Amino acid sequence: MTVVGSPRPNLTLLVLHESDNVAIARRMITPGTALGPCLFAKDPIPSGHKVSIKPIMCGEPVLRYGQIIGFATRDVEPGLHVHLQNMALGEFEKDYAFGADVRQTEYVDTPATFMGIRRREGWGAGTRNYVGILSTVNCSSHVAGVVAEVFKKNPFTGIDPLAEFPNVDGVVALTHKTGCGMTGGEPLNVLRRTLGGYARHVNFSHVIVLGLGCEVNQIGGLLEDQRLAGRVRSMDIQSTGGARKTVEAAVEFVRDVLEEANQVSRQPIPASELIVGLQCGGSDGLSGVTANPALGSASDILVRHRGTVILSETPETYGAEHLLTRRAISREVGEKLIALMDWWDAYFKREGAVMNDNRSPGNMAGGISTIVEKSLGAMAKGGTTNLVDVVKYGETVKGPGLVFMDTPGYDPVSATGQVAGGANLICFTTGRGSVFGCKPAPSIKLASNTAMYQRMKDDMDINCGEILSGGESVEECGKRIFDLILRVASGERTKSEEFDFGAAEFAPWVLGATV
Template sequence: MILSAAKPVGGERVAPPDSPRTIRLHAEDNVAIVVNAFGLPAGTAFPDGPTLTEFVPQGHKVALEDIPRGGHVRRYGEVVGIALRDIPRGSWVEESCVETPTAPALDALEKATRVPAPLPPLEGYTFEGFRNPDGSVGTKNILAISTSVQCVTGTLDVAIRRIRQELLPRYPNVDDVIGLTHAYGCGVAINAPEAVIPIRTLQSLARNPNFGGEVMVIGLGCEKLVSERLVPQGEGAAEDSVVRLQDERHEGFGSMIASIMTMAEARLEVLNSRTRETCPASELVVGLQCGGSDAFSGVTANPALGFAADLLVRCGATVLFSEVTEVRDAIHLLTPRAATPAVADALIREMAWYDAYLEKGGADRRANPSPGNKKGGLNNIVEKALGSVAKSGTSAITGVLAPGERVKERGLIFAATPASDFVCGTLQLASGITVQVFSTGRGTPYGLAQAPVIKVATRTELSRRWSDLIDLDAGRIATGDASIEEMGWELFLLILDVASGRRQPWSDRWGLYNDLTLFNPAPIT
């Protein structure tokens, strides 16, 4: 990363009070992004660099050399656009100037050709977690109540209010009771091939380590997704874990609520016996996600996440990164890092599946990024993807999960999900994350009730404006006040504190949580 400072033209200050600066990420790049919060005006001159021919907003690209029509626009040392017209040196390389390059062909990728050597083990780091009977370790102690169909959500909401008011005060070691609610279960093609994704997701969600293994399901009785399918095998009789509202034993609404509360109390007694104990950092399962991304995501926050990911992998922990459409255009950088050709093939499998899914829906990867991403300086999905994969750090990729699959391997894992914040969060929870780290440049009040979410800002301006929503300011990397390594270590230690309950991220302090959102590519009948 190369920081460049400008000098005012003619001795007059024509920029904001801080020194005008740009960031160039790679020696081969022919563009740099503007660091200054309010952008830089026409006439700003950079030593050994261009003089701006027009105003360039913060995070947006300025041409470092003349780029002819049809020429390559390079950032991260990669082609992020094809010039649609001549782009003079010093001009703003905005969205209308460039065409999105073609995605890498999936049949011509290197596989496990540049597998990173293992980094030195990192020993002695621990956190205070809740150990479960199956050996997994949670960071929260929550009673989660699953639903087999949307029809019962209102009833469960009433029951949860009663449980919080009447029962939870008697079980002080339990953090909360939540519903794993969704818009699925009936009116769906339950036997369609792709129905495996939402069903597997619901089955896996119930087994998240933060729920202590105390599975409980509320069903109606006539839905296609029968309640028993959500009770893990080996958990005893399914009837002991299911409340079915249409059962004849229920005489009215009060009887239904009473049955839910009785079953919940039995599980609260078990969960209340859980206490935090010292566990090695290797027991963590950390999900990495980004939302409301901008041009700084791949410069500050995501590289810091990647450094922290490497530290976690060195501890023997499990780290999940996701978002297929925000990986697809950088897949050529990932398959060589796969630990084995089989892992590379699994990466390619998930990319190909999603290509076909988008094509069937009459869409393509150019539907991503969002208007906010573009306002933050990301011209297209190629540029966004190259910044997104920085979250993965430098470790070998040791496994790949299809949507909703539970993680089994340790190390760096690609968990295939859509890029939607809410769908990705739901699927990562199903895969077993117990902490999530979420980077954002534009800002989003995202949060999960099921696992703590650490918010990392890409820009100091956002961190200051949203001081009671952002947990860590990675914008200090762009200003030169901190290095990627320093921010990575700070984030790593924050993850340990949050996992231990010593620190609460802002989303937990506010109780600011998004609904779960299932990924359902199967037909609705």
């Protein structure tokens, strides 16, 4: 990373690669501001946005990170704001070079440990201890929610139904808006795979599945398809005698298992049993400079400790996938990623959309001009280690190492898939200030800039903005994130947990027609 301007702490610009023809504003820049020798700002440049530092002719590529992020749609003089008004995405050749950058991972001799929960069965270790209530269909969602509400602490009286069970983190209902009025095949398979992953999740001590009785996603089919017989309790409203009787029966089930759920004790467990889902949302132009690279550094540390990290959000990898294929441990793994890109391209065309439309207003306001620019910054979360596998949405993840899971870019849907795949902790970077939880997995929030962190301290766990001010390096911030991952995995509550986020964000990927 190169800095343009004076060597004082309030430096104006960041140049991320020597070949770049744009730089990133570290703060709001007013017209006339000196940016370097014979270089002055000709436009207002918001913090995190791009400014041209070299002439860029119409049709020439705009370079950031040393990579193409788009093409100039008009001639751009040095000192001009570079954004939607003068650049756009275009076609360019990518060299997939499968496996060209694969390097041997230098594992540590003695992995770090966290204080986790060892379950009697299943691979992995829990970082939380919930009782879960899953719904097969929207029609049983209200009943599931009523059951969970019985066990919530009353904010007015202070009465806590779980006070006698200090080792139980809560009773959580995870409900959704599908399960019927849907087609079979892939849409139903994805829903069942997601629910099955949650039903088996190591952060649940016990799970009850509630259905209506006449839905497409029948309980019997779910249990058989996902091999859940004997692992979960289930009941449907119609057979049980209605909503009230189902609530009473489900509440009785939860009360019966609370004492057993409370019998867990935390014990030292190697960090190799951590599976961390990597998310970014509400990004800005600084996310790819501070929070994402810092999380990438933490990811590299975890992988060296034989842990696993999950990179996702396939549409937000578009245009940068060739950098991942170079790190694929085999051509087969790399080609699985390219096949996903082809599927998404066809999916967007079928819906009358284009990949470059996958940017939120907040992303654009934060300085991200094209999906490729976002993808390059988002990829940094995955660090620098080898890509060991590519899996379907909600499919069980097996490490160690960096795994790519196919998910949409929409954060709740993406994180839901990661948790279904086994993530027992989520790390979520944001530049605009996304608020997010992901029960039963704790969610660590990483702020890309100090201003937003200060404004939203109640929601953010770590400020990565110190990287920008020179207060710490990317590596130092990454080590701080890794240390927090171990503490949170050991039971330390995150800001989102303190505000009880995490149930409403459960959002299985809905595919196919609603009929």
